């Protein structure tokens with residue numbers, strides 16, 4: 117059997133990927149399908165860390181949060197990512213994958229705090245590490261948390277899971293002639309005004325020479341195929 121193309125990766129899942137067709141929250145069959153994909157990769161022996169967003173929960177509370185102080189709303193968003201992380205880790209447990217959730221915000225009765233050497237130890241032990249509460253700071257996003265943690269743990273790539281199977285020359289839902297880039301450099305992506313990750317996350321990856329791979333989490337088997345080095349999604353390289 118051919119070997120995986122990566123040894124250690126950071127997977128960024130958006131919270132909204134957990135909603136499935138629902139308006140908000142966590143859709144059971146969606147999370148189960150996602151975890152089955154994650155398990156396939158974890159079982160290949162790839163060291164896997166995950167950052168998950170909170171959009172699916174925060175969306176549900178957003179109407180009540182209108183007019184709120186931005187930092188307070190952001191802390192609510194970070195707490196939403198803790199809920200998603202717990203749900204994800206538990207869904208992994210149900211399929212026999214050992215996962216550890218580590219939070220950037222102290223909430224020790226629920227989740228252990230993020231401590232970098234501990235995270236590295238878990239990864240070396242073959243456990244999946246889920247980084248909760250984003251960066252722990254308001255005014256940031258979980259994309260930035262993914263870039264930050266990816267750099268900290270020495271991941272070879274940040275895998276940005278989306279609903280689209282890569283970066284396109286134009287919006288593939290609107291432009292029939294839009295083409296998918298198989299690879300593109302950071303500089304080309306900037307010059308072409310292509311949206312890959314939020315600007316802070318993108319700049320951090322670029323500075324740290326940490327490649328980003330954008331791929332579809334809804335396309336069956338895509339996650340494993342890209343891990344095996346097949347032409348899936350778009351690789352943004354230095």
Ligand code: UDP
Pocket residue numbers: 129130131132168169170171172174189190191192193194196197249250251252253254255256257258259260261
């Ligand atoms: N958030 C934050 N700091 C972080 C990460 C997240 O303040 O480091 C807040 C922010 O309000 C954000 C929310 O948490 O809108 C949920 O994260 P995100 O929007 O990145 O989730 P996704 O869109 O990927 O589901």
